[in-house]
Amino acid sequence: MDEPFAAVAPPTEAAAPTALPVPLDAWSNPDGSTPIEVLALLKAIARLEQVVDQETQSLRAGETPAFEDLNYRKSHGLLELTRAMRLVDPLSIGDDLRDRLESFRDQLERNRLLLKTHLDATREISAILTAAIRDAESDGTYAPPQRLWTLPQ
Numbered sequence: 700m701d702e703p704f705a706a707v708a709p710p711t712e713a714a715a716p717t718a719l720p721v722p723l724d725a726w727s728n729p730d731g732s733t734p735i736e737v738l739a740l741l742k743a744i745a746r747l748e749q750v751v752d753q754e755t756q757s758l759r760a761g762e763t764p765a766f767e768d769l770n771y772r773k774s775h776g777l778l779e780l781t782r783a784m785r786l787v788d789p790l791s792i793g794d795d796l797r798d799r800l801e802s803f804r805d806q807l808e809r810n811r812l813l814l815k816t817h818l819d820a821t822r823e824i825s826a827i828l829t830a831a832i833r834d835a836e837s838d839g840t841y842a843p844p845q846r847l848w849t850l851p852q
Contacts, residue, residue, distance in 0.1 A: 736786040737796065743783045744803055749811045758813040831834035 752770045757764035792800075 740783040740787050743780040751806055757811045758817055
């Protein structure tokens with residue numbers, strides 16, 4: 700059977716595929732083989748890291764990512780990750796795999812913060828445009844009177 704991570708390149712700042720930070724023999728069976736469950740989990744993590752990294756890099760570059768495609772790929776990756784996690788015995792998860800999962804969680808948090816910033820900016824622009832359209836369409840008949848001062852509080 701071919702090594703499933705042979706085509707995965709080392710990580711870079713650009714949106715490149717994510718490599719395993721620890722050699723696969725760190726999760727070896729007594730006979731030296733890596734359990735298929737761990738390989739499936741690592742493969743799922745690597746795919747999700749790649750998608751999240753691509754989205755993060757697009758947001759950092761000021762580009763508008765293809766959210767529909769990225770959302771589909773992240774949903775698919777989450778399904779794959781969930782299925783792989785069910786196969787791995789939680790008691791057999793070593794420190795290396797735990798570190799890998801924590802690193803992935805940190806990557807997801809950075810991505811979440813960038814998405815939140817993007818969404819907040821989108822909401823602010825939307826509010827500005829809504830107010831401008833409302834002001835342009837209104838003749839002022841039903842608008843509340845504008846005060847040039849504020850009442851003392």
